[in-house]
Amino acid sequence: MPSKTPPLPENPQPIKTGFFNFAQIEKYFLNEKPEGAFQVISDRTFQDLDLEDVFKFIDRSVSRIGQQYLYYFMRTIPQGDSRKQRLESIIGIFQKDPDLKTALAAEISKLSKTDAYYITSLFHGKYTERPSWYWLIKTLSAVSVLAVFSAFFFPKIIIFLIVLLPVNLGIHYWNKNNLYQYGSSIPQLLILIQAAQRILKNKEFADQDIALRARVNELDQLGLPMSIFKIEARLQGEIGQFVDYVFELFKAMFLIEPVLLFTILKILDSKRQHIKHIFQFVAETDIALSILSLRESAPYFCRPTISTQKKHLRIQEVFHPLIFNGVANDISLHEKSALLTGSNMSGKTTFIRAVGINAILGQTINTCFAKEFIMSPTKIHSSIRISDDLLGDKSYYFEEVLTLKNMLEESRSGYANLFLLDELFKGTNSVERIAIGKSVLSYLARADNLALASTHDRELSDYLTDTFDLYHFTEIIDGEDVMFDYKLKPGTLRTTNAIRILELNDYPIEIITEAVKLVDGMKSHGQARSA
Template identity: 80%
Template sequence: MKTTKPENPQHIKTGFFNFSQIEKYFLNEKQKSVFQAISDRTFQDLDLEDIFKFIDRTVSSVGQQYLYYFMRTIPDGDTRRQRLERVISVFKKDPDLKTALTAEISKLNKTDAYYISGLFHGKYTERPSWYWLIQTLSAISAMAVILSFFFQQILIFLIILLPVNLGIHYWNKNNLHQYGSSIPQLLILTQTAQKILKSGEFAPQNVGLQKSVDLMDQLGLPMSIFKIEAKLQGEIGQFVDYVFELIKALFLIEPVLLFTILKILDSKRQHIQNIFQFVAETDIALSILALRESAPYCCKPTITAQKKHLHIEQVYHPLIFNGVANDITLDGKSVLLTGSNMSGKTTFIRTVGINALLGQTINTCFAKQFAMSAMKIHSSIRISDDLLGDKSYYFEEVLTLKNLLEESQSGHSNLFLLDELFKGTNSIERIAIGKSVLSYLTRGNDLALASTHDRELSDYLADTFDLYHFTEVIDEESVVFDYKLKPGKLRTTNAIRILELNDYPKEVVAEAVRLVDGMKRG
């Protein structure tokens, strides 16, 4: 089941994804109020970076950052999903409003907009201890210019004062540069929120947000100095630019305004974040609607109160074009998968994990039906040797599974995704440890989807695990995989036959057959 992107995709973004910027909101946001923050290991195991690229149909940088946060956090309760569905339903009923707001939100589709979150997450530049001197020199300069109209001798004083103010002005340029991207975008963000709220569909549910928008709107004039400067740099000649720079330096406009604005913004962090989340969630709703409209089929999940329950119909991997869909139902028991390499075991485990995650985050599953209890998702799929850290494959897996064993005792329901446990050790101990670990992981309200090449493991776990398998069909000249999940234990082996089909030397094949026969008789 080779992973490939769909042909003729709609709205799928191309080009570079700057994940160092996209992940900033997730990394800096406190995760205390969520049910689960998806670990880096599970993010990598499920190929969620590629899944994000496929799902991301946002039109703004703030929406893209927040969508990444959505995918990395399972919320505690249904409030976030209900809010999301309410906005999606608005856009489905009013295509004209959808088009208009898409155009407004897309004004934030700039790299600079990634820095807005720093205005409520980051630490602000502190005022220097000698800020009083900046204010004093600014006031003196303004007074001297006024008095020079009556006493021309004061111009000499201004000529002496100008180099001092120029030094402070250019000292402050580094501070100004830090906010030269985020503050102009904050102005656009506030204006965008204001336009969204003008719609009668959004205003009633966001009375408190209007207060945040109004407070930030009052700061529009002093913050405009950042926007004006950026505009002037692009539109006026060098001479006029020099004159404008001289005026700002003489009156120390930039440092006075900057530290005044930062003090105000520091007290308005929550209001800025409220506006950010509102605009970003609106963009996410547009993105998910576009995703659903472009999918062959999808559904909204049913989150049940029933423990150890998973019912899936016609589930497929979103990145596999024309992939094979499968059904499975778990009710009190977990699943052990057997099958040869490339038959589809690992892809199926990832498919279930991806859809269980997306169902609980963006309320969308690539299936006809997907019912599950609320579960945290953990995985041990893609493990490799840590050569720099001097850790073997087996030791790396031991540490990973130790974390999962600890999670199983957390009191929450968990979904464990496990691919070929302990393949870094010998077969006898692998089967023994695998049985012990899988039994321990599923003692409470937890479910596990595990794959193995050890068919003997099936016998030890038959009471607590349902057995399924994938297999291939071998004819005279080829190996064909149908990728269909089948109930029961795999009873056929085709590894040696596959060697033969791939033109291995006859002596190698014959010896392998003799050894297998001897082992079976022994």
């Protein structure tokens, strides 16, 4: 019987439902320059491996910033082990102290409002510039304060204040648009600072660097002036509205909002690295919570073993995380790549995706959906979901040519690469497809590279036996039923069932008879093609 993944635990952490706003989720990733990263996962590979859906599955974060940073984690493979070690250290803290885990999750979840997505704009975005006439704002503010105090001694100055008030009101409401631009980000920054303080108060986080604590304290001192950015719900009832109007008039009279706004923005602009450092710290803590919940809800998982051996990949009972109760498979490659044969729907592409997904997750969140996953540090590239680019006037074949050209360039980069390929050059004729496929796969498998490729062309396997191990998936036809066990088997597929499947689906007998005769004729001339 095929090995299936065991059922999930009785009380798994629920998977998030509802809308995932990827336009906001990916903001940090798109704006951050991952200097020193081993690899940034390309859009092509991200789409080929359905990593957007995988992200939805693995995301158990409790805050929006954790969600943004987790997406960044999934798209960037770091250089070295420091990120992995920090992550496992925090996970270990939460495993030892469930009460602390619950308490910090509650604190970080205060950043769960969509407004928290905008914190990144405070260190990635461009700040509103002071107007050239800002000196006038400061002058009018100072004059207003001086005039109010002087009115106690010289009442006639009230007339001057009455004349000055409309001018200040105009500036006050002109500034409202500037203020509203930060009505989401800065109030959430205050919550972020508070969350960082709460985390750092625990002795388990005592080893955090001094620079982080100093930065948290520096920004905390700005808490009072930044409180003007809190956009609170207006008080209900006539008395509440009256109080609100009086307070608004007070702020307008002294131009409090524009003076504080541009003062705070100047300070925050100089503290971008402070904000970013605190963002990463709190978000990484949330990621640790997320990964721990993911591991607790998985039927099984492993942390990858990073090997120093070149061209080596050993996987036991790997499964695709998006397929409930799916079939687990093993594969072991050493010095050779792998070529998969088999009919449609037998499991080839799903297996390739499962290996690719786990190779990425293993190197990004240190978690694989497998019993064992041994690999060397490896870049992942794919050519699975190719389509015509009608707007760009590119055919399927030309799109694949460009994709594979990029892979060929990567294969010469000097780094180890894992190339994932599904049915190479299926947009061209069979003779050239086999010839080009063999040449390309042999080239990709040079140096420290491994390729995991699928094909319907059984003849291709005859040309690649020196550099590729052969595997296959097969179906079983039992009477009127077609069944798949989705189990990877060694060797190449020697049987074909394509015509039989047409027959089972009631194709006209004339088509079946003619197809059988043509296949027999091709075989007799040594020109048989794969089903």
